[in-house]
Amino acid sequence: MKFARRKDLPPETRVEIIKAGIKGQGTYGAMTGLALQYNISRAFLYQLMALSLLYLSEMFEVESRETTLPQMDVEPLIVLLRLEGKCSISSISEILKTLNYQNTSQGMISELLKKYGTILPSTLSSDKEHLVIFLSDEIFALGCPILITIDPVSTAILKIELASNRNKDTWQNHYEELKISQFVAKALASDRGKGITSGFEAVYPQLPWYSDHFHEFREVFKLYVKFEKQAYAAILSEQDCLNKLKNARSESNQKKRQDKYEQAKQYCLECIDLYEQFEQAILLLIPSLYFINSEGKPNCKSAVKDDILTIMEWLKELHNEQINEQIDSITNHIDDITTCYHQVEEIYQELSTQIAKEPLSFLCMAWQHQHLSNQASGASKKYHQAEFEFWLNCAENMIENQDVNQDVIEKVFDSLDEMVRTSSLVEMVNSLIRPYLNSCKGQITQETLNLIMFFHNHRLYKSGKREGSSPIEILTNTKLGKHWIESLFDTFALDKN
Numbered sequence: 001m002k003f004a005r006r007k008d009l010p011p012e013t014r015v016e017i018i019k020a021g022i023k024g025q026g027t028y029g030a031m032t033g034l035a036l037q038y039n040i041s042r043a044f045l046y047q048l049m050a051l052s053l054l055y056l057s058e059m060f061e062v063e064s065r066e067t068t069l070p071q072m073d074v075e076p077l078i079v080l081l082r083l084e085g086k087c088s089i090s091s092i093s094e095i096l097k098t099l100n101y102q103n104t105s106q107g108m109i110s111e112l113l114k115k116y117g118t119i120l121p122s123t124l125s126s127d128k129e130h131l132v133i134f135l136s137d138e139i140f141a142l143g144c145p146i147l148i149t150i151d152p153v154s155t156a157i158l159k160i161e162l163a164s165n166r167n168k169d170t171w172q173n174h175y176e177e178l179k180i181s182q183f184v185a186k187a188l189a190s191d192r193g194k195g196i197t198s199g200f201e202a203v204y205p206q207l208p209w210y211s212d213h214f215h216e217f218r219e220v221f222k223l224y225v226k227f228e229k230q231a232y233a234a235i236l237s238e239q240d241c242l243n244k245l246k247n248a249r250s251e252s253n254q255k256k257r258q259d260k261y262e263q264a265k266q267y268c269l270e271c272i273d274l275y276e277q278f279e280q281a282i283l284l285l286i287p288s289l290y291f292i293n294s295e296g297k298p299n300c301k302s303a304v305k306d307d308i309l310t311i312m313e314w315l316k317e318l319h320n321e322q323i324n325e326q327i328d329s330i331t332n333h334i335d336d337i338t339t340c341y342h343q344v345e346e347i348y349q350e351l352s353t354q355i356a357k358e359p360l361s362f363l364c365m366a367w368q369h370q371h372l373s374n375q376a377s378g379a380s381k382k383y384h385q386a387e388f389e390f391w392l393n394c395a396e397n398m399i400e401n402q403d404v405n406q407d408v409i410e411k412v413f414d415s416l417d418e419m420v421r422t423s424s425l426v427e428m429v430n431s432l433i434r435p436y437l438n439s440c441k442g443q444i445t446q447e448t449l450n451l452i453m454f455f456h457n458h459r460l461y462k463s464g465k466r467e468g469s470s471p472i473e474i475l476t477n478t479k480l481g482k483h484w485i486e487s488l489f490d491t492f493a494l495d496k497n
Contacts, residue, residue: 009038018052021045074101076485078109079116083455088439089113117447119492120454123159126182130475132158133210133420134175134200136190138166139430141437141444147174150429151183152420154474155466157429157453158183162446171199179203189340189420191215211336213289214422220326224282231275234268241265277318285311291344291419292368296361296391298344305338340421347415355408362395363412370413374465432456454491458484 009017017038024030035042074096081087081095089109096104132151139146145166149158159178163170175185188200189210197209241261248254288307293299312327330337351360366388373384392409399408433452437444457472458480466474473479480487 009040013038014048017045018048021049022053074103075112076489077101078112079451079488080485082113083451084459086435086439091439113451114445114447116488116492117445117450120447120450122161122446122450122453123177123181124156124183124453124457126476129182129184131184131186133418134158134178134185134188134190135420135425136171136174136188136196136200137427137430138193138196139433139437144444146433146444146449147171148429148433149174149178150425151471151475152189152425153417154471155425155429156457156471156475160449160453162444162449166193166195168195168198168202171195172202175200175203187343187420189422208339208342209336210340210421211333212422213337213340214427216330216333216337217285217289220285220330221282223322223326224278227271227275227278231268231271234264234271238264238268274318274320278315278323281311281315289421290368291341291416291421292364296365298348298364299341300345301338301341304341305334308334308337340419343419344416347419351412351415355412356398359395359398359408360412362391362398363409364416366391366395367413367416370465371416429456454488455484458487460484 017034017040020034021031024034031042031045035045077096078092081092082089087095089106092109093104093106096109130151132153134149135152136147136149139148141162145163146160147163147166147170148160150156151158158181159174161174178185185200185204185207187208187210188197188204189212190196190200191212192215200207200209238261241257241264245254245257245261248257285308287294288299288304288311291299293303309331312331315323315327348360348364355363369384369388369391373381373388376384395409433449436448436452440448458470460470461467470480470484482490
């Protein structure tokens with residue numbers, strides 16, 4: 001088709017062509033049809049559209065204005081980068097140079113952080129006594145132990161110190177300083193570190209020690225993962241041997257590969273059988289460790305002990321040396337493992353004197369599923385959330401007075417939240433400290449630990465059941481109403497005065 005220059009097309013028609021062209025973008029054949037309709041070339045059509053879009057962009061372009069943001073004071077910025085940003089001192093210096101700050105030397109930054117860390121204490125203090133369960137642990141920086149104790153309900157760090165050793169005397173002083181600061185223990189949850197347990201016993205000889213389930217059963221769950229990998233690897237090996245057997249041609253080669261396939265098949269069956277039986281035992285073990293059983297009643301120490309020992313007896317029948325080693329460890333420590341279940345029995349007995357047993361059982365079930373949903377993800381999390389809502393609704397329907405209803409629920413949940421059977425929360429705090437150790441290549445100081453402790457205790461949680469609250473707010477039941485950096489510099493101001 002021959003095209004000619006269309007000087008006769010008025011501006012209105014050209015606008016209609018442009019509108020139709022823009023509207024038809026992405027539609028197969030639209031441009032060709034439009035060109036035929038107006039007897040114009042597609043090149044001319046695309047030129048019209050491009051020029052129109054260019055003119056429109058220039059017409060509606062917003063005039064750019066350069067704005068200079070006010071610089072933040074250098075000292076709060078340094079502390080913010082170090083704690084919130086987890087930046088190394090060299091990185092902070094480079095950032096300050098980029099932002100055109102005057103004094104950006106690493107020596108200045110280091111001295112400033114050291115000065116602030118010196119002002120802050122290594123032990124949290126209070127004007128009233130707090131009865132808490134101590135969660136204690138040790139982490140290491142270039143071989144030097146860092147002793148840390150937290151409160152499990154609020155996750156507030158009560159004391160953190162860089163020590164020369166981790167023996168009994170050091171831990172004893174650690175707990176005595178906490179007592180002086182108005183933090184008195186109800187019990188201790190920790191691993192089997194001799195320094196931790198003997199130091200605590202020296203200060204609180206009559207109080208219980210809760211063996212840490214996280215450490216007690218960690219090797220068992222490692223075996224579970226190992227057996228699963230072995231089973232899948234054996235399946236792949238069997239399939240590989242089968243493929244090689246199918247490709248064999250000579251009779252001697254077929255016989256050889258047939259024997260290898262039979263061996264691989266037998267080994268595969270053994271691995272799958274071991275994994276499946278071990279998995280069944282694990283699936284029984286996990287709910288037996290819950291504080292609340294399937295009837296909404298407390299899991300008492302004797303019942304948990306019987307369940308664990310029964311499962312261990314089943315596992316012995318697998319005749320596996322690795323499993324037997326873990327069975328011996330668990331059975332030897334069974335009394336320590338089950339000591340923590342005294343908590344739920346005592347709390348349930350106390351609550352049953354104030355609340356009818358049926359709604360109390362429903363609330364216990366709701367708490368259990370809420371607790372599990374905080375640790376789960378995906379479909380498992382949705383299941384526990386749905387179960388939580390179901391049991392909570394059941395309890396609410398049995399409590400007629402709405403005002404009493406909410407008070408009862410809060411009382412039950414707050415009481416059950418105080419139970420502890422693992423020091424895994426300390427591992428969470430350890431994971432907070434670890435990036436700072438990495439950024440300073442392990443050369444941590446007590447002043448830096450003091451800053452980390454203040455930051456952790458005063459920052460707001462951004463997710464989870466503690467979302468919107470800081471550990472210090474939960475511990476003291478008092479809202480701060482300010483950002484942690486403001487609280488930090490308020491502390492510095494008070495110290496100067």
